[in-house]
Amino acid sequence: MIPHSLLLESQHTDSLANTLKEIGYTFERVKSLDDVTKTLEGGKFHFFIFHITDVENGEAQKQLTELLENYPQTLIILITDSTKWDITATLLKQHKVYDFIQTPIDLSHLQFTLDRSFQYLLTKQKSQLINEAENHLYKRMVEIFDWKKSLSHKENENIAADIIHQMNINLFQGSGIGTLMSVVSILISKSKLDLEGKNYSIPKPVMDLLSENYEAAKSMFDSMSISQSVIDDEMVVKNLDSPTKLLSIIQTETETLNEALNIKSQKINLSQIPASVTGKKIHFDEAKLSYVVREIFLNAIKYSREKDIIYLIFFHKENFLELKVINPAYQNNDGTNGIPEKYESFVFEPFFRISSVVDDSYAKFEQFRFGLGLPLVKKIMDQHQANVQIYNIENNFRNENTKDICLTIRFPLIEEEK
Template sequence: MIPHCLLLESKNTKPIADLLKEISYTFERVNQFEEISKTLEQGKFHFLIFHANDLINENDPKKLSELTTDFPQTLIILITDTSQWDLTASLLKRHSVYDFIQTPVDADLLKFTLDRSFLYLSTKLKSQFLNDAENNLYKRMVEIFDWKKSISHKENENIAADIIHQMNINLFQGSGIGTLMSVVSILISKSKLDQEEKNYTIPKPVMDLLSENYEAAKSMFDSMSISQSIIDDEGKVNRKESPTKLLPIIESELKNLSEALSIKAQKINLSQIPISAAGKKIWLDETKLSYVIREVLLNAIKYSKEQDIIYLIFFQKENFLELKVINPAYQNDDGTNGIPEKFESFVFEPFFRISSVVDDSYAKFEQFRFGLGLPLVKKIMDQHQANVQIYNIENNFRNENTNDICLTIRFPLLEEEN
């Protein structure tokens, strides 16, 4: 994944903006220190980058400490020179900044520092998630071994049920293998041998049911084949195309999903690609991106409700083209809404599910299954040297005081070759 940066723009950081473009990292700019907090609230950034000489006010170092507390998923990288060693040491000591880069900065040094910091950030977020999971497991164990409960053994029975439930979700729930096995059982019990004991007769409803679930099971195996091909493919996309090639891919998938949209009478609003991006290039593999578009659209469709509108909006920002897929956020099984912040990076982990409910109405449209959809989306976007994130945003489309889920894909824009 390419880190997404927020740059405090000044004459001191102008070379950094050029270097970020050179290494194809996506970034946005703010002009004033006071704008940083508001911008971090509106989007998701891995890094905040600024120059030590741009800390003008006495309260700026204190505000940095507040930013690290308020936005723990954003690391602060300081650009400094030999005249600012005291300030740099002080900020590092107080953990107001995570790392620093001494001028003059070149592309290799910047990329090395950001890559190393991003690895730390990813590890930190994963360790926090694992700690939460371990704490929940510990509480569960305490409950299990509570002597009052151990007498009845009810909790132990629940654990076995939970394990079976998870297996059922990942492999057997809904149409497909599980139902096919059930239908075969019905087929065996309902078929009748003729008097000559040479042929079996099968009731038409049973045969129809068998055919329907055979197709569902075949679709499941096809999905496994596609998933395996993507998992095994380690190559980067090396074909450059105009961003305008994205529109026919999206329109084709919208046509493929028209029946899925009709299930809950939903609509999709698609914007045009900004004219300013049309003269650029992006890395583009049409087949792989069709998988991505199908998955993110289908997720938005499945987790939206009756007559909801899903927005697909293109923006050009700095050195990248951004595609946002926006749909309403609803309550999850645990009472949270949409994508809880602590899960934003873990929805891209294999088999991770926020909701255990599987809606079988959409099974025939799925190309990825078993909790592999978003992990494979991330894999494909990595191959495109692009970035994908998902998070909650405030509702700015429906004039309601609610949240939306926003999945954002960022394609670095490449200059046309002469």
Template sequence: MNEKRVLLAEDELVSATYLKDCLSALGYKVTLANDGKQALEYYLENPFPVIITDYEMPGLNGAELIQELKSEEIEPVIFMLTSHIEPKLIVNVMKLGIYDYLVKPLEEQELSIKLKRAFEYYEMKRIETITKRERQLRLEGHLEWIQWKEKMVGVGEFNRLNQNLFESLKNSFCQGAGFGALVTLLKLVSDAKVKEGDHYKIESDLMELIQINTEMAEKALKMFADIDLIVSSPMQFEEISCENFYEQLGMWLKEIKPLLDLKAQQILISDPKPNHSKYKISYNVFTMQNAFKEIIINACKFSEANSKITIVTNVEHDWFKCVVYNQPVVNADGTYGVPMQYENLIFEPFYRLSKNVFDEYGTLDFGLGLSYVDSCFKKHEGKLSVHNVVDHSELSEKPVTKVAFQFSLPAYKI
């Protein structure tokens, strides 16, 4: 998450204005709260990586605000703002569990150094939290698979009336649970077979499952072959200006226009920036086209009907950056978009957040599309990131949660 957002809780107008101006000059996006209660409301509405709070404020003071913030799942990096330098007070402030303290009047250089380190620390803690959650999800998923497999092996004869079992198997194949489930299916076939002369008779439902799995496996193997080709084979690259690459993206978008009509969606793309003509990238046309289309089709599949998908491009710090924003449908667990613990997992083979199958889009829906995208950008020495953002620009009473999918490619001056 590259947002340089700071929440400032300060009730003294002069001090608040000065500090906000200093932070803005350093490149930070500052939200000012007049007291602790307002600061907490702002934070709960859209969590901030870094918070600077005064110690003495009306209503909810600095210490009380910190206690509320410490109960959050991912704690922000907190600075305490104080005009006192007594050792005893400083010790008491640090015992609250804050990251550091700032003594008025502030020096801009000191502020710059401390804020830079604070954001680095926040990102480190955030990655650590994601890693722990991923580990837990993997263990839970593995345990569920073992329990399900043991249950299926002990089923015995296939019972046509056991619709739960049938639906479980059908959904398992359609949702990309993995080729390991094939072993369970074959065991069921073995248990349910009836010998008639030189032939075996099996349930038609089981035969349909085998046919479904065969088709899915063929598509999956084709995708595996494409990914392997990217990873293990030399790739031919050609240079193109960022200006022309921007136009290329527009052409690819036109090719998938029929898919937008399925849910009456629109795509809005930002205007090309003046510096697009001053930089170039190296890319493989075929794999990049497939990867870009996969990103956009994913945005279409998992977006609300009649919604807009926004694409913003820019060249900065020697990178061509493209961010795709979409308004996601609600997940099965009531969450929206890509929860933090899944930001890396979704790029792994067979991992899917949604359990739906989108036949109308003609996609595999086996959890391999983003693995292809990931392999493509690694070959291009590019970068990928995906996370939820809160959009306050929509004309609605409440801010809207959107998914931001960003890819970056190395850019070189022409």
């Protein structure tokens, strides 16, 4: 994943913007500290980067403290020089900034610092989630091995039940292997041998059920084959093409998913690609990007409700083309809404699920299953040297005080050779 940065614009950070472009990192700029909070509320940034001259006064440092408290998942990186070591040391000591970059900015040192900081951020998020999972496991163990509860309820559970539950979700819940086995069992019990003992007769409803679930199981194995091909493919996409080619992929996949949209009378609203990207190119593999578009559309469709509108919007920002897929956020089984902040990076890990509910209505459209959808989307985007994130945002499309889920892909833009 490519880190996404928010850069406080000044004469001292112009060279940094050019260096970030050179190493292919995505970023956005704000003109003042007062704009930072609003921008952080409307998007997801791994780093906030500014020059030390912009935080020398007390009011600016107070704002910095508020940002640190309100946005702990955004690391603060300081640009400094040898004349400001006293302020730099103070900010580092007070943990108001995570790391610093000294001017003149060296490309390799900048990339090393940001990469190292990004790994720290991911590790921090993972440790928080693991701690929560350990607490949950501990509570489960107490419940299971509490002898009083065991005597009163004759409970016969064990931790392995959780593992079996996950296997059931990934392989056997809903139509597919499990149901196919059930139908075969019915087929055997309901079929009748003729008088000559040579042929079996099968009731038509049983045969129809068998055919239906055979197709569902076949679709499951097809998706496993596609997933395996993506997992095994380590090639970085070298081909370049116009960003406008994305529109034909989106159009094709929208038509393919029309039946899926009709299940809950949903609609997709698509914006145009900004004219400002004319003459620029992106890394482009049509087949792989088709997989990505299908998966992110299906995610939005499955987790939206009746008559919801799904928005797909393009933006040209700095050195990248941004594609946002936005759909309403609803309550999860655990009481959280949409994509809780603590899960934002983990939804891209294999087999991770916020909800364990499987909806068979969309099974025939899926090319990735078993909790591999977003992990494979991330892998494909990595191969395109692009960034993908998913997070909650404030609702700006509907006149309601609610949140939306926003999946954002950022394609680095490459100048077309003349």
